[in-house]
Ligand code: ADP
Ligand code: MG
């Protein structure tokens with residue numbers, strides 16, 4: 001039984017790997033429920049014939065007909081001298097029956113192949129196979145997995161290319177917008193790649209590396225792809241973080257592989273994203289240096305030195321932290337060119353929006369100009385995302401084309417948060433309404449404040465109960481040239497929320513919801529005192545503009561003033577805040593009936609647009625000039 005079974009197995013599994021497997025399986029197979037013992041084993045002696053006897057009989061021409069049953073491994077032999085109705089002789093066959101078949105053919109014996117007549121045997125065979133097949137599959141899966149695992153462990157130091165290669169990026173300079181200076185500078189790199197002769201003819205050394213510096217999402221990767229696309233060369237890319245692996249030496253070997261592949265495909269462009277992950281100053285950093293990273297960096301430097309400027313390989317690296325890079329990387333002959341890729345200004349945002357509007361159905365009534373104005377601080381990636389969000393909203397609302405409404409909603413969604421279901425009318429909702437109306441009313445009544453865009457109490461993700469939004473003052477905010485009056489009114493407006501809560505509900509009822517407001521106030525007031533010299537503390541700028549902890553190595557020298565001065569500054573900041581707060585409370589108090597009416601309307605409508613808001617306010621009091629201008 002066991003024998004028989006294994007034989008069947010061998011016949012079904014052909015590849016050598018599987019054969020090896022079956023012997024391992026054989027032991028377990030014995031325990032499987034096997035079917036009836038095959039018929040031939042029970043046949044009476046006289047009815048059987050050995051293989052050798054059969055061959056002999058064929059040679060002697062005594063055989064009339066042979067039926068070969070492959071499944072049963074048996075041949076039925078009809079002898080010439082026997083009667084027709086007599087049952088045939090059974091011959092057990094061997095694995096390979098070539099000789100038999102040759103003999104049959106040579107002696108012109110009639111032979112045919114038949115499938116097993118014994119259905120019982122076939123069924124039992126099938127049942128067995130049904131047991132075995134999943135088992136085999138399972139084993140194979142197991143084997144494959146463990147094989148993979150051991151491969152991984154064994155070959156980590158060998159070529160395991162983790163870089164990507166794109167033969168054609170398909171990106172053109174047209175697809176990159178809003179960073180014109182960077183594009184102009186890199187136009188030259190395209191020429192290097194396309195016609196290096198132009199430069200080498202006059203003895204100019206082609207730069208090897210260009211470092212793109214800028215915040216995330218500004219289009220550094222896109223720009224690098226566009227260079228390759230414009231020059232029509234392959235684009236190799238790898239991220240700095242992929243260089244740095246668990247095993248020492250992997251990073252360095254990856255660098256080697258990358259450059260080897262690149263040389264085979266020159267002219268081409270190598271793009272190293274997040275180079276700061278490998279290119280940090282060596283031996284620096286808390287907790288000592290990182291051996292693996294240093295090796296990788298050294299290998300990178302070696303490779304960069306190892307090829308001549310005219311091999312047609314240009315390396316572009318991107319980072320948002322140029323300050324942490326090792327000086328050796330920035331030396332001539334390496335990344336000696338730095339190109340700043342900054343967040344776009346309004347014009348830049350407009351052209352980026354135009355690029356991404358190309359493949360979208362935008363209603364002609366939409367003004368991308370207005371969108372650009374409303375999206376200060378948005379990077380290229382943010383803007384691309386914005387238009388996509390708007391398109392999704394449009395589809396969800398089953399509209400034909402994206403309108404301004406969807407774009408506005410998408411902006412709020414990205415800048416403030418996802419809208420949640422409105423609160424039921426409750427004390428909490430009223431409190432939020434008063435808070436927001438407080439901001440909105442002050443924004444409308446203060447002389448130098450920016451006009452209200454809208455106020456809403458539709459809650460948003462991130463614990464936002466509502467917000468009041470002003471029309472963005474791009475002149476002042478983009479240039480950073482704030483006037484004292486504007487700052488002052490902004491502080492008052494920001495305190496309007498808390499002021500309204502206190503006026504209406506009294507001090508004990510005030511919630512912590514205004515903590516963000518208070519922080520903003522402290523920030524603005526502090527700037528007035530220490531940066532702009534707007535108080536009687538003097539005309540000295542006490543703090544530099546760039547107290548940007550993120551970028552500077554010199555973040556330590558922040559306080560350039562004495563303890564005594566620090567106390568004075570604190571006192572001044574508090575004074576500004578307290579005065580503004582008193583002013584805010586006074587305005588709310590004097591307009592209490594207006595505030596109540598606006599709150600009722602806000603609770604009913606959930607959102608009041610700036611236009612409607614100003615209309616109502618103007619029924620009660622004269623609007624300042626700036627506000628009137630916004631309404632006309
Ligand atoms: P970075 O590499 O600087 O982080 P990416 O190049 O990955 O930014 O930008 C992500 C996506 O944002 C791009 O694929 C593109 O769709 C969009 N994008 C970013 N900057 C621009 C730009 N200047 N012009 C057009 N699209 C841009
Ligand atoms: Mg990128």
Ligand code: ZN
Pocket residue numbers: 435439494497498513514517
């Ligand atoms: Zn507030």
